[in-house]
Each structure stands twice: as structure tokens, then as C-alpha cells.
Amino acid sequence: MRTIWFILFGMLLGSCQEEIFLDLNTADPTPAIEAIWTNNGNMNQVKIMYSKDYYNQELNQIVTDAEVSIRNLRTDRVFPFIFSEQAKRYLPVNNPGGRIGERYQLNVRIGENEYVSEGTMLPPPILDSIKYEFKEKRFFREEGYYLTVYGKIPFETDNNYRIRIIQNDTLKNSRFDYLLFDDSFGTSILDKGFELAGFPFAANDRIRLELYRLNTDAFNYLNQLVDLLFNDGGLFSPPPQNPKSNIKLKSGYGEVLGYFMVSPFLSEVVEIVPEE
Numbered sequence: 001m002r003t004i005w006f007i008l009f010g011m012l013l014g015s016c017q018e019e020i021f022l023d024l025n026t027a028d029p030t031p032a033i034e035a036i037w038t039n040n041g042n043m044n045q046v047k048i049m050y051s052k053d054y055y056n057q058e059l060n061q062i063v064t065d066a067e068v069s070i071r072n073l074r075t076d077r078v079f080p081f082i083f084s085e086q087a088k089r090y091l092p093v094n095n096p097g098g099r100i101g102e103r104y105q106l107n108v109r110i111g112e113n114e115y116v117s118e119g120t121m122l123p124p125p126i127l128d129s130i131k132y133e134f135k136e137k138r139f140f141r142e143e144g145y146y147l148t149v150y151g152k153i154p155f156e157t158d159n160n161y162r163i164r165i166i167q168n169d170t171l172k173n174s175r176f177d178y179l180l181f182d183d184s185f186g187t188s189i190l191d192k193g194f195e196l197a198g199f200p201f202a203a204n205d206r207i208r209l210e211l212y213r214l215n216t217d218a219f220n221y222l223n224q225l226v227d228l229l230f231n232d233g234g235l236f237s238p239p240p241q242n243p244k245s246n247i248k249l250k251s252g253y254g255e256v257l258g259y260f261m262v263s264p265f266l267s268e269v270v271e272i273v274p275e276e
Helices: 002-015 216-229
Strands: 031-037 045-050 067-072 078-084 089-092 103-110 113-120 126-135 144-152 160-167 179-182 206-213 248-251 257-262 265-271
Touching: 031 103, 031 113, 045 103, 113 257, 126 265, 144 206, 160 216, 179 216, 216 257
Parallel strands: 031 257
Antiparallel strands: 031 045, 045 089, 067 078, 067 103, 078 089, 103 113, 113 248, 126 144, 160 179, 160 206, 206 265
């Protein structure tokens, strides 16, 4: 009899499962701006699109008619951007790059709204070399080639960094791929060799590493973004909220999302050549 009750109880639990859609509040579309300004003109770009509701399955609405420019606050030189239909983003005219030590201001006008942000192009750290080593599979590690980055961080302050990985011309851009670090554990992380422990590569892979030194507000934005990407909405997770943007509304009304990153650009390419 007890067995029958257990079976019936299990059937009741199974029959009570149903998909629930929360009745979330809707909001007007909000501009989301992602602006990158480095000393390498090929990397400089501004992407603008509107946010959408959680259940909205339509493609993101890209803003194509904004006025975009970046200004050197010391020399007052203005670098205009134009929208590229092919790239679906704004690219600088004449492909200029910024200069180390200068402070820059992003200006974006969308209709009656104007948005601004500022950042300083800090001196870069030293990137000496990248080595790779094949490691066999372990309980906590996949089999593959692992990279170790060597260099030096000679700065006492403003030590906020991001590493981007491009594997065979494809940017690794999942929530697991945001490599952010600061000087919480000292500045010798590159002296001793910084192993990219969670990134196994295969023979003949071509990997490009990009190293950025960020202003604190841009670094904080990316940290908050990673926290949001790992928020599973569970019982013990904090309420999800948008990362704090370092872009401000100068005139008009409403909110703005996204961030402005000013950084020196360092890059190194390595190709995995297996030993014969």
C-alpha cells in the first residue's frame, strides 16, 4: 500500500509541472552603446542598438543615424565616425588612432538625446612572450595545449586589465571567456607567467591575444557584466540588474546602457606547432 501511495504522489508531482511565463513590466527601448578607442585605428569602433523586452525574439534594432565622434580634450581635435552598412557599426573616418597619455571624450547624438563619456589612454604594460605546453587530461582539466603569457606590469595604480582571445579568426566571447584581472594579488602576475588555465587549444590552432589596460569605470562595467551573465535567477542569486554604464546623458531624457573603453592595444599571435 505504501508503494502505491509513493507512485501516486510521484504522478501528482509530475502532472503539476508546467512552464510559467512571468508577467514582466515592459520598458521603452534604451540605447546601448559599446565604444572602443585605442592607439590602433583598426580596433576603434562604436556599436549602437536599442534594448528590447526579455521575451522579444526579434533581432536587435541597430541605430544607423546617430552622430558619433571622439574628441581629444587637450588638443580639441575631433575624430568623426560614420556608419558602415557592412560592419553594422560606426567606424572612424581616415582610421586614426589615439595617443598614449591623452584624455578623450565620446559624443553620441541620437535624435534629441546627447550622450558623453571620458577616458584616459594609459601607458601599456609589457608583453614579452607567449609559450604553450601540451597537457594531458585530468579530472579538472581538458586535454590540449595551454598558453602562458609573460610580461611585466610596472605601474603602482590603475592596474585593470582585460585579455581577449581570438582563436582561428573567431573571438571567444562567451560568459566564460572574459579574462579580467587587476592588482588584487600584486603586479607580478605576468612576471611569473599567467597561464590561461581554462582555455585548451588544439594542434595547428592560430591564436591572437589582445591585452588592454582599462580605466576603472570600464573595468567595473565588465566585471558587473560577467556577474550578470552568470546570474541564473535562482533562489540565492541577487536580482539581476544592468551593469553601471560610464556613459552619461548630457541632454535630452531617458537612460543609456553600455560603456566607453579607452585603452592601449597590445597584441601577440602564436600558432600551435605540435612536436614531431
